[in-house]
Amino acid sequence: VPEKWPGLSNTADKIILRDLTGTVIDSLAYNDEWDIVPGVSLEKRLPEDPGEQKQFWSQSQDVSGSTPGADNSIMPRLYDLKPDSMVVGRYDGNIETEVNIVCWFSNRGQNSCNSAKISVQENRQTIAIKNIGEIAPGGQDSVTINIGTFESGIHRLQVFIDWNEDMNPGNDTLSTEIRTAYPRDALLLSEFMANPREVITESGSNSEYIEIYNPLEEIQLEGWMICDENTGTPVEIQEQKTVSSGGHFIFAADSSVFHFARVKSSGTVVLKKFPSLNNTADAIYLKDPTGQTIDSLIYDSQWAVPQYLSLERVYFSNPNTISNWRYSTDLSGGTPGYKNSVAIDDDADKKQGIETSPNPFSPNGDGADDEVAIIFKLPFPSARVTVQIYDLMGRLIYEPAKNTTTSSEGAVYWDGSSKHGNRARIGIYVVRCSATDAASDKTVGYITTVVLAR
Structure with a gap:
């Protein structure tokens, strides 16, 4: 450490390197156009690059902000192939439609790449591979990869370079997301509380809530949306929760919904921006991760929404008309999280x-x-x-x-x-x-x- 360190200006200065005879070995002059950032060093791309030219210097990309005593973080590796960007082609979200991904990549290394592969994975399982031909240092190219089809839901994909000689694995991967639609009525509106109590009781809450029912196999709820008549502002579920086959799930305005005895945290999500339900007339829309409406209902003054009581669906096989929704007969005012009090079971043996x-x-x-x-x-x-x-x-x-x-x-x-x-x-x-x-x-x-x- 020099006894008298030559303090460097934060905006403009000159650095000169001399040998023991005082001969100038290297030098550079920088100014406020060099994008100097506090706590981040400037690194030279290659040792042989001209030191006085700005285009050969860049901010350190190391997580610590600098690389003193080590190879510069911006220095090209001998072998380094990098996916630069990708785009998912037009996709209608249909489970029968294939997906194509266009990926642009470049050779950031000092040597040519004779052959490599681009792989697509989901949950660490390879679902597609595309070969890459020869690409010179500094060269760019693109490939189109056809994948799919996909089941309903959200699919998180990783596109990465598969090349044994690559020396920079930190820049080998890009991520994207595919959302595939669910069939109509995959989940069904089951119950809603629009006019709750003003105070919390032992057996009830003062929270509005919407309950859904799953007639199919287990469904992942992340990405599903709920909204009222103001359909331009749906609320998306961020939590990774599921609703089991034949199970109920609750979207609640606040945590007082847990005052209902049978409400469980595993089957409930409290939404910060719950779509407040009007007491006289409103609509409820349940949308899948693609934004497609899966179930909905519209209620008005004829429904006579009661205070302290939820409205429950009678038959899941019938439409959401006023005749298929009744006031809850449960003593607590609703049945969030379990079978509706007014539900009539389908009975295959029942006579016509x-x-x-x-x-x-x-x-x-x-x-x-x-x-x-x-x-x-x-x-x-x-x-x-x-x-x-x-x-x-x-x-x-x-x-x-x-x-x-x-x-x-x-x-x-x-x-x-x-x-x-x-x-x-x-x-x-x-x-x-x-x-x-x-x-x-x-x-x-x-x-x-x-x-x-x-």
Whole structure:
């Protein structure tokens, strides 16, 4: 260490190297155009390069900011092939579509590369290889690699140089991401709480939430999006969580959702920018990692969103209409994370026809048995259903459903309303269900009775 170090200016100065006789061996003059950065040294590309010319000097690329006593970090290796950039060709996200990647690379070494390979890997498994021909020092070239197809989800790919002589492995790899769409209804909206309590209770929370259900195999949720009517601002799930086959998963506005007894952290994500749900009218959109809408619903004032109660889906096989969503009957006000309280199980052994539950029912506003579910099973995969309520005199009292689109199973509800007044009278009523096949126009009809009590 020299006793009198010649302090170097941060903006402009001159460095002169002399031998023992005082003869100038090398020198350079730098100024504020040399991109001097605090804590980072300037390194010469090669020892034989002219030292006084700026183009042969660059900032150190070493993680420490300098390489005193070692080879300069910017010095070309004898053999060094580098992928410079890549781009994924036009890809529609379809599971049946192949992907092509264009990769540009250059020879950063001092010697030629006679032959090498570019490999593409996913999860450390090689999925494609492309040979590279001879490339001279300083030369550039590109290759197109065809890969795929890909299953639904996010696929993280690494493109790297495979050359045994390469002496700089730190610059051999580039990464990219492929997002492939999921089929419609791969995940389904199952429940939502739009108007929660204002205070937290032992069995409930004051958090809005949206619950989804998985009818397929296990699905990775990273990259999925949820949004309300403002579809321009979807919230993307960043956590690497999964929803199992037949399982439920919750998107919550805050952590008070864990006051529900059965809510587990493994099946829940609290979103910092949860799409606040309006109490009267709004929409919910569930989007896959490609941005494609997988399930959605629109609710308005006719849904009469209640306070303290969630709305739950009755049949996953039926569309998101008002007749397929009911108020939760659970004492805590909702069933986030587990089976809906109003869900009606699909039963392959159930006979075709209609049944009512509960029977009798008592629409007196006490919260118990205030409406009757008219449950039907049809001989058609899809149909238009009309349900009518008659008194014993044969007068039409109410029509809970008219030409409603449904699958082979479904339910409609009657709360005792009458087209002749506010409420129907106590007594026995005839329930008539007619269904028309959406494909053939074939029609079937079923009749049963229900008792209205007080």
